[in-house]
Amino acid sequence: MTSLSAHTVKSLLLGITGGVAAYKAAELARLLIQGGVDVQTIMTQSACHFIGSVTLQALTGKPVFTDMWQANNISNMAHINLSREVDVILIAPASADFIAKLANGIADDLLATLCLARDCPLLIAPAMNRQMWENPATQRNLAVLRHDGVKIFGPADGAQACGEVGMGRMLEANELVESIQGIFQPKLLQDQRVLITAGPTFEAIDAVRGITNASSGKMGYALARAALDAGAEVTLVSGPVCLAPPAAAKCVNIVSARDMLVAVKKEMSRTDIFISVAAVADYRVARTRKQKIKKTDNALMLELVPNPDILQYVANLPEAPFCVGFAAETEDLEKNAEIKRLKKKIPLLVANLAQDTIGADDSMLVLFDDEGKQYLSKAPKIDQARRLIKHIAFLYKKQRS
Numbered sequence: 222m223t224s225l226s227a228h229t230v231k232s233l234l235l236g237i238t239g240g241v242a243a244y245k246a247a248e249l250a251r252l253l254i255q256g257g258v259d260v261q262t263i264m265t266q267s268a269c270h271f272i273g274s275v276t277l278q279a280l281t282g283k284p285v286f287t288d289m290w291q292a293n294n295i296s297n298m299a300h301i302n303l304s305r306e307v308d309v310i311l312i313a314p315a316s317a318d319f320i321a322k323l324a325n326g327i328a329d330d331l332l333a334t335l336c337l338a339r340d341c342p343l344l345i346a347p348a349m350n351r352q353m354w355e356n357p358a359t360q361r362n363l364a365v366l367r368h369d370g371v372k373i374f375g376p377a378d379g380a381q382a383c384g385e386v387g388m389g390r391m392l393e394a395n396e397l398v399e400s401i402q403g404i405f406q407p408k409l410l411q412d413q414r415v416l417i418t419a420g421p422t423f424e425a426i427d428a429v430r431g432i433t434n435a436s437s438g439k440m441g442y443a444l445a446r447a448a449l450d451a452g453a454e455v456t457l458v459s460g461p462v463c464l465a466p467p468a469a470a471k472c473v474n475i476v477s478a479r480d481m482l483v484a485v486k487k488e489m490s491r492t493d494i495f496i497s498v499a500a501v502a503d504y505r506v507a508r509t510r511k512q513k514i515k516k517t518d519n520a521l522m523l524e525l526v527p528n529p530d531i532l533q534y535v536a537n538l539p540e541a542p543f544c545v546g547f548a549a550e551t552e553d554l555e556k557n558a559e560i561k562r563l564k565k566k567i568p569l570l571v572a573n574l575a576q577d578t579i580g581a582d583d584s585m586l587v588l589f590d591d592e593g594k595q596y597l598s599k600a601p602k603i604d605q606a607r608r609l610i611k612h613i614a615f616l617y618k619k620q621r622s
Contacts, residue, residue: 230401232259234307236332239267241382242314242348242391246272249313249394250280256398261303263332289331309341314348314391317359324362344372346397351387374400375468403450406607409614411452416492417445418499420460422478427510436500437580438462439602444496445470447606451614458484460499478502478528485531494617496545497532504528536567543568543617549575555587562589568616571609588612
């Protein structure tokens with residue numbers, strides 16, 4: 222069977238099986254096509270009860286195959302020809318019934334037969350009731366598919382159409398598109414343990430107010446996604462953000478800088494690479510009020526004390542991991558960034574202009590290491606994250622050799 226090697230997905234066969242989550246397949250097809258992927262759709266008879274083939278045909282611009290015996294394919298070998306024309310097959314949603322067919326080599330409809338006859342990678346996105354997901358039979362079938370090299374995306378935990386709550390929700394369309402893009406990335410950090418801090422910290426002043434900043438966490442979360450795609454085991458220590466972490470990452474949510482330091486210390490013994498992306502508040506109030514401070518006509522004086530420098534702490538450990546720092550500057554970018562790198566004695570520092578990148582979906586980066594500086598032209602943060610992971614992997618392996 223063809224392996225999941227590093228290449229770009231240009232064509233994809235989208236298989237849709239029966240389940241309420243079939244409605245998500247329309248958005249999935251739209252996003253894939255928007256990303257330049259050629260999509261061919263096959264639906265099972267059960268899927269046709271949940272979503273119309275006309276919808277998928279309108280979105281993809283291609284006829285939708287639903288029957289093994291449709292006389293609209295050259296030589297009536299759709300189960301062979303269709304799989305030979307695509308880079309990858311994705312079944313989304315993949316029902317418990319269809320997963321059982323795949324695991325046992327049953328070929329009783331067009332989609333199941335095509336999967337059995339394929340010579341390209343197969344990906345599935347399960348969707349089912351939580352009890353069906355937890356059933357030992359389903360778990361045995363999934364174990365067989367993993368052993369056979371089938372890549373499984375999800376499911377997610379949450380509210381289900383039946384009204385119950387638990388594991389079994391199909392991943393959202395945008396999550397699946399990201400996962401598909403990621404699976405074909407080169408595994409530059411295979412089995413390495415990466416710890417990433419992301420987002421802002423919040424330092425309480427009183428019961429309702431605090432010191433924080435405008436960091437969105439997008440760069441840190443993009444790096445977590447890119448590191449996972451590169452084969453790493455990722456722990457993400459995150460301040461308060463409005464982002465969903467990558468499903469495969471271990472996520473530790475914190476509030477303050479001191480909380481973040483505690484979380485980082487707990488992970489240090491099992492960290493190979495530490496990437497300090499978080500915008501940690503430099504100061505906190507000396508004394509936090511338990512109650513809300515009432516407004517008066519008088520000036521209010523707050524005593525601020527320095528927060529711990531988390532990157533400095535990690536970099537100074539006797540057996541420190543490979544450390545990567547971030548610097549968001551508002552002026553004299555290169556001068557200030559290089560001073561910070563040398564002060565903290567880290568092999569790599571990534572700098573950008575705060576006013577251009579905070580909250581934005583794209584950014585320009587400058588990398589500073591022992592060889593000098595390297596400019597990464599403006600690009601979406603996930604693209605920048607993948608470029609950065611490639612550079613980190615190069616420096617890390619060079620340091621170890």
